[in-house]
Amino acid sequence: MTLEISREHRNDFTIITIVGEVDKTEEAMLSAQIDEALTAARPRLLFDLSSMDFIDSSGLRLLVQASSRAHRCGGSCALCCLNPVPRRIMRLTGLDAAFDLYPTLGAALAKGRPESAASVEL
Numbered sequence: 001m002t003l004e005i006s007r008e009h010r011n012d013f014t015i016i017t018i019v020g021e022v023d024k025t026e027e028a029m030l031s032a033q034i035d036e037a038l039t040a041a042r043p044r045l046l047f048d049l050s051s052m053d054f055i056d057s058s059g060l061r062l063l064v065q066a067s068s069r070a071h072r073c074g075g076s077c078a079l080c081c082l083n084p085v086p087r088r089i090m091r092l093t094g095l096d097a098a099f100d101l102y103p104t105l106g107a108a109l110a111k112g113r114p115e116s117a118a119s120v121e122l
Contacts, residue, residue: 003018003019003020003022003026003029004018004020005019005029005033007036007037010109012044013044013045013046013108014037014040014043014044014045014046015046015047016033016045016046016047016048017047017048017050018030018047018049018051018052019051019052020051020052020053021053021055022054022055022056022058022059022062023054023055023056024056024058027059027062030059030062031062034065034066037066038066038069038070040073040075041073041074042074042075043069043076043077044070044076044077045066045075045076045077045078046078046079046080046105046109047063047066047080048080048081049079049080049081049086050080050081052082052083052086053085054085054086054089055086055089060089060090060095063079063095063099064098067098076100078099078100078101078102078108079099079100079101080102080104080105080107081102081103081104082101101114102114103115
């Protein structure tokens with residue numbers, strides 16, 4: 001499946017929506033979108049993963065790096081709407097504890113209580 005990535009600004013967040021599968025062949029496309037989003041002074045990144053079917057280690061690395069870079073600038077990084085396969089990958093790698101995870105985009109935008117809160121600072 002072809003990867004599609006869109007970016008929009010809403011409620012002080014930069015929402016990056018990922019559609020399809022994130023793997024090594026599409027790494028540059030996601031990296032470019034993340035780099036653009038991180039140009040804000042205090043970036044507040046929110047990855048909408050409702051249409052992401054799969055993510056490999058290169059994609060996971062990009063998410064971890066995005067979170068680390070956002071936090072260093074005084075910003076934040078969260079994930080929402082994980083499908084079963086990406087959710088399982090996040091759980092198996094332990095990265096579900098490294099991100100605030102929200103069940104819906106609305107919950108994340110409302111700054112509600114995450115279903116899983118980050119327990120480590122990256």
